[in-house]
Amino acid sequence: MYATVIKNGWLGLDGKRDIRIRGTRIEAIGSLSPQPGDEVIDASDKVIYPGLVNTHHHLFQSILKGIAAGLDQGLGDWLQSVPYRHWPKFTPEMLYTAARVGFTELLRSGCTTCADHHYLYHANSSPEMEAVLFQAAEEVGIRYVLCRGGTTGRMTHKGMQKAGVEAESLEQFLMRTEAVADRYHRDDDDALFKVVVAPTTLVHSMPPAHLKEVAAFARGRGLRLHSHLLEVPFDDQVSRERYGCSAVELAAQCDWLGEDVWFAHLVNAGPEDRRLLGATGTGVSHCPISNARLGSGIAPIPEMAAAGMQVSIGVDGSGSAEGGSLIGELYATWLLHRTRLGPDATSVAQVLKWGSEEGARMLGFPSLGRLEVGAPADLLIFDLDHPRFAGVWEQAQAPILCGEPAAVERVMVNGRWSVVDGRVTALDERHLATQARDTVANLRALD
Numbered sequence: 001m002y003a004t005v006i007k008n009g010w011l012g013l014d015g016k017r018d019i020r021i022r023g024t025r026i027e028a029i030g031s032l033s034p035q036p037g038d039e040v041i042d043a044s045d046k047v048i049y050p051g052l053v054n055t056h057h058h059l060f061q062s063i064l065k066g067i068a069a070g071l072d073q074g075l076g077d078w079l080q081s082v083p084y085r086h087w088p089k090f091t092p093e094m095l096y097t098a099a100r101v102g103f104t105e106l107l108r109s110g111c112t113t114c115a116d117h118h119y120l121y122h123a124n125s126s127p128e129m130e131a132v133l134f135q136a137a138e139e140v141g142i143r144y145v146l147c148r149g150g151t152t153g154r155m156t157h158k159g160m161q162k163a164g165v166e167a168e169s170l171e172q173f174l175m176r177t178e179a180v181a182d183r184y185h186r187d188d189d190d191a192l193f194k195v196v197v198a199p200t201t202l203v204h205s206m207p208p209a210h211l212k213e214v215a216a217f218a219r220g221r222g223l224r225l226h227s228h229l230l231e232v233p234f235d236d237q238v239s240r241e242r243y244g245c246s247a248v249e250l251a252a253q254c255d256w257l258g259e260d261v262w263f264a265h266l267v268n269a270g271p272e273d274r275r276l277l278g279a280t281g282t283g284v285s286h287c288p289i290s291n292a293r294l295g296s297g298i299a300p301i302p303e304m305a306a307a308g309m310q311v312s313i314g315v316d317g318s319g320s321a322e323g324g325s326l327i328g329e330l331y332a333t334w335l336l337h338r339t340r341l342g343p344d345a346t347s348v349a350q351v352l353k354w355g356s357e358e359g360a361r362m363l364g365f366p367s368l369g370r371l372e373v374g375a376p377a378d379l380l381i382f383d384l385d386h387p388r389f390a391g392v393w394e395q396a397q398a399p400i401l402c403g404e405p406a407a408v409e410r411v412m413v414n415g416r417w418s419v420v421d422g423r424v425t426a427l428d429e430r431h432l433a434t435q436a437r438d439t440v441a442n443l444r445a446l447d
Contacts, residue, residue: 001022001023002035002038003020003021003022003027003035003038003039004022004038004039004040004412004415005021005032005038006018006019006020006021006041006048007032007034007040007041007042008042008043009043009047009381010043010046010047010395010396011029011048011371012048012049012050012371013352013396014396015396017030017031018030018031019032019048019371020038021377021412022415023377023415024190024377024414024415025375025377025415026375029371029373041381043381045384046381046383047382047384047395047398047399048371048379048381048382049356049371049382049399050356050368050371050375051111051113051356051369051378051412052109052111052113052327052330052355052356052359052380053111053113053115053312053313053355053356053359053363053365053368053369054111054113054114054313054314054315054326054359055285055312055362056226056287056316057106057114057115057116057314057316058116058117058118058119058316058317058318058319059098059099059102059103059116059133059317060083060087060090060095060098060099060118060120061102061317061319061320062098062099062101062102062105062318062436063094063097063098063436063439063440064082064083064086064318064319064443065318065319065322065323067081067082069081069082073294074294074295074296075231075232075234075296076232076234078320082319082320086443087120089446090129092126092131093132093439094439094442095120095129095133096133096135096136097432097439099116099136099137100136100432102114102116102318102324103136103137103140103424104140104424104427104429105324106142106324106325107140107142107408107411107419108406108408108411108419108422109324109325109327109328109406110326110406110408110411112143112368112378112379112412112413112418113359113360113363113378114137114143114145115145115196115226115285115314115363116133116144116145116147117198117200117228118130118133118148118149119149119151121148121149121173121176122150122167122168123165123167124166125168127176127180130180134146134184137192138192139426139427140418140424140427141413141417141418141425142413143191143192143193143365143368143414144192145194145195145196145363146180146193146194147196148176148195148197149199149200150167150168150200150205151167151168151199151200151204151205151206152168152169152170152173152206152207152210153167153205153210170206170210170213170214173199173214174213174214174217177217178217181195181221181223187222189365189366189367190376191365194363194365195223196223196224196225196226196363197214197215197223197224197225198225199211199214200227201227201228201229201235202229202247202250202256203235203247203250204235205227208243211255212254215255215256216255218260219260224260224364225260225261225262226261227263227264228264229247229248229251230247230266230268230269231264231266231267231268231291232267232268233268235247247273248269248272248273248276248277249276252276257282258281259280259282259283259310261282261283262284262312262362263284263285264284264285264314264316265285265291266299267291267299269284269300271303274300274309275307277304278304278306278307278308278309279308281309282310283309283310283312284299284301284311284312285312285314285359286299286311286313286329286354287313287314287316287321288332288333288336289315289321289323289328289329289332290320290321291316292336293321294320298336298337300340301333302345302346305350310362311358312355312359312362313326313354313355313359325406326355327400327406327408328403329355330355330400331401332403333351333354334347334348334400348400351400352400353369356370357369357370376414376415377412377414378412380408380410380419381408381410381411382398382399382406383409388402388405388407389402389407408422409422
């Protein structure tokens with residue numbers, strides 16, 4: 001079996017070395033000599049990072065960007081104006097197009113693994129709405145984690161009430177989640193597909209009894225748990241009014257804390273929340289650009305890490321960020337916390353680890369996110385021969401120091417090139433843009 005040998009590149013932040021990939025694994029790192037028949041990539045003046053890992057997305061929102069009604073709204077009103085206003089109209093074809101757009105943005109920003117919090121479920125939803133997501137991921141060449149969302153009651157979720165659709169019963173939620181896990185989930189640390197149990201919002205989507213049953217179901221199947229929590233103070237307000245405890249205390253009472261659980265956002269997690277979350281090793285997916293765009297605030301990520309929490313980075317839905325660049329999120333993470341805590345609050349090395357190795361471990365991929373012998377071959381090559389990077393002394397750190405526009409030349413997933421010369425190899429990007437515009441026009445016509 002021939003190998004791929006990448007020569008003369010900056011390997012992560014650790015200096016110039018060669019790397020050889022054979023099959024789906026990294027075979028050797030060091031000063032290497034290619035063999036006859038090997039693919040040789042000259043990475044002189046280029047930087048090689050481990051594949052980046054996006055731990056929270058809403059792929060369907062990739063065709064809901066820049067909707068005027070939601071541009072200047074906070075989370076609650078925005079949910080009604082944008083995703084919940086339009087998602088009942090989605091067809092499998094629309095979702096397939098949206099997923100391909102989202103995956104393309106992610107791959108072109110260096111992302112090799114995407115956790116998609118997909119919540120377009122209701123009593124009469126079709127399994128096609130899941131199948132097209134896995135199909136799109138397989139076609140473009142990206143690892144895909146379906147975070148199977150949904151709600152089992154009207155509860156206090158204003159957006160769900162406004163949408164006017166009937167929620168699933170608990171029995172439907174569990175039965176359908178088991179079916180998709182049976183079909184797609186794999187426990188391997190280099191699996192291409194995984195499934196996570198992920199009610200849409202912890203406080204608003206299920207009553208406590210259902211949350212407990214869902215947690216027991218997930219752990220019985222060896223599946224991880226994910227949800228939204230404390231993006232805005234409303235979660236805590238509702239939890240205290242309904243259940244007489246904080247939102248994080250509610251999570252603890254419902255068996256929703258632990259190393260197999262991570263929450264998106266946690267912008268409003270206070271010191272006591274962070275203590276409980278950290279003591280249990282619970283994780284957070286930090287989505288700084290969406291949080292800024294919606295005016296939700298800046299999550300206290302350095303404090304969460306200090307408390308013992310797992311930290312990762314997500315792009316959130318493009319409907320609340322107008323894009324899906326993971327390298328852009330790493331750049332924002334590096335910068336934003338310095339506005340609160342000073343210039344030593346974050347480092348490039350820490351941010352890169354959050355965006356790769358720690359995110360991979362949070363999703364159940366303990367071998368991903370690292371450039372080392374024996375690891376799965378997920379990596380990306382940045383081309384620094386662009387004006388954006390001219391004059392940068394610390395070349396190995398340049399992709400995060402400079403942010404977008406990213407110059408991702410190549411992306412490898414599981415030993416295969418998904419991006420070459422800055423373009424996704426499996427699709428015609430111009431044709432995809434046309435399909436996306438046509439899909440937007442169709443949604444507008446249904447409005």
